[in-house]
Amino acid sequence: MTWLVTGGAGYIGAHVAHAMVDAGLDVVALDNLSSGHRAFLPDTVPLGWVSVTDQDDVRDVMEENDITGVVHLAAFKYAGESVKQPLKTWRQNLGGTVAVLGAMQELGIDRLVFSSTAAVYGTPETELVTEDTPTHPESPYGSSKLAAERAIIEQAAAQRSVGKQLRHTALRYFNVVGSSAPGVYDSSPHNLFPLVMDAIARGDAPRIFGTDYDTPDGTCVRDYVHVADVAAAHVVAAQALDRREDLRTVYNLGSGTGTSVREIVNTCIDVAGAELEPVLTGRRAGDPARIVASGKRASYDLEWQMRHSVRDMVASAWAAHPRSGATR
Numbered sequence: 001m002t003w004l005v006t007g008g009a010g011y012i013g014a015h016v017a018h019a020m021v022d023a024g025l026d027v028v029a030l031d032n033l034s035s036g037h038r039a040f041l042p043d044t045v046p047l048g049w050v051s052v053t054d055q056d057d058v059r060d061v062m063e064e065n066d067i068t069g070v071v072h073l074a075a076f077k078y079a080g081e082s083v084k085q086p087l088k089t090w091r092q093n094l095g096g097t098v099a100v101l102g103a104m105q106e107l108g109i110d111r112l113v114f115s116s117t118a119a120v121y122g123t124p125e126t127e128l129v130t131e132d133t134p135t136h137p138e139s140p141y142g143s144s145k146l147a148a149e150r151a152i153i154e155q156a157a158a159q160r161s162v163g164k165q166l167r168h169t170a171l172r173y174f175n176v177v178g179s180s181a182p183g184v185y186d187s188s189p190h191n192l193f194p195l196v197m198d199a200i201a202r203g204d205a206p207r208i209f210g211t212d213y214d215t216p217d218g219t220c221v222r223d224y225v226h227v228a229d230v231a232a233a234h235v236v237a238a239q240a241l242d243r244r245e246d247l248r249t250v251y252n253l254g255s256g257t258g259t260s261v262r263e264i265v266n267t268c269i270d271v272a273g274a275e276l277e278p279v280l281t282g283r284r285a286g287d288p289a290r291i292v293a294s295g296k297r298a299s300y301d302l303e304w305q306m307r308h309s310v311r312d313m314v315a316s317a318w319a320a321h322p323r324s325g326a327t328r
């Protein structure tokens, strides 16, 4: 049994690939290296250097490597950017998923773990987002991921109607941070962690937008989860599908509690040993006070747990950060 990890040279995909290898699974990666790095992958993992949007190329990689299951992470993941580039977002995120499903159907591959996002919920009014919270995506990123989930469900139903199983699940997560694989870091130019760490590495004070929210310390509260915990849930899902167990169509990998932006920024400064005070500025338009998801359902079926503290998240991210001086 061999698993294909699309987007396997990316930040989360590489962690998933490392975790699968560590769990004794055979892994092949598929990635066009548009934002990923070959060096992120374990040396033993072959890379199919093709686009996930080309069904023929995807099928060839699957066929050549006797793939039996797919973890599909390759995507354009920037919610803000997706508003400026909706067509690119839909092509990558829905088009890529359709190509993966098509290639799987051609070859009779019947296991799929899909990397979704809590952006499908938009700005929920509830204290704690669960899988039953209504979906209201607010960007092409969130909409395209939700549509991709739907495409998977409809394809599985169609296959079932002709006696062919497609076992699948979608994992929805918010802010994935930290590092647990050597030299693998989040290189996103738009996420809080890389932005704060880049600022600290330059000797600049990181900025906090808004300190008058109705939250314990006045700054926004967000759902941060350690990438090692996220990767572990992908492995457990893949193993369950290998055992032919049915999983729920959707799981939130949520922290249940959340962390304030001030706590993250202060911990980053502390871990880096920097003598900096965050710059407190006004609110940014459209930033909700709190978005936190429950990971309860995943804790039952996917052994989901927050095994790492905020300090673990920050310290491991800082150690892997290219300019922290800690790793290179």
Ligand SMILES: NC(=O)c1ccc[n+]([C@@H]2O[C@H](COP(=O)([O-])OP(=O)(O)OC[C@H]3O[C@@H](n4cnc5c(N)ncnc54)[C@H](O)[C@@H]3O)[C@@H](O)[C@H]2O)c1
Pocket: 006, 007, 008, 009, 010, 011, 012, 013, 030, 031, 032, 033, 034, 035, 036, 037, 050, 051, 052, 053, 072, 073, 074, 075, 076, 077, 092, 096, 115, 116, 117, 118, 172, 173, 174, 175, 176, 177, 187
């Ligand atoms: N980072 C987060 O906080 C977060 C949160 C929720 C969901 N996600 C989802 O997790 C997945 C991985 O995100 P990440 O943070 O590792 O991002 P990333 O940009 O580091 O990884 C994406 C990978 O996909 C590859 N890729 C992109 N388009 C491709 C294409 N057309 N063909 C082949 N490969 C392609 C990139 O080269 C990259 O290696 C994405 O699906 C994203 O939507 C991420």
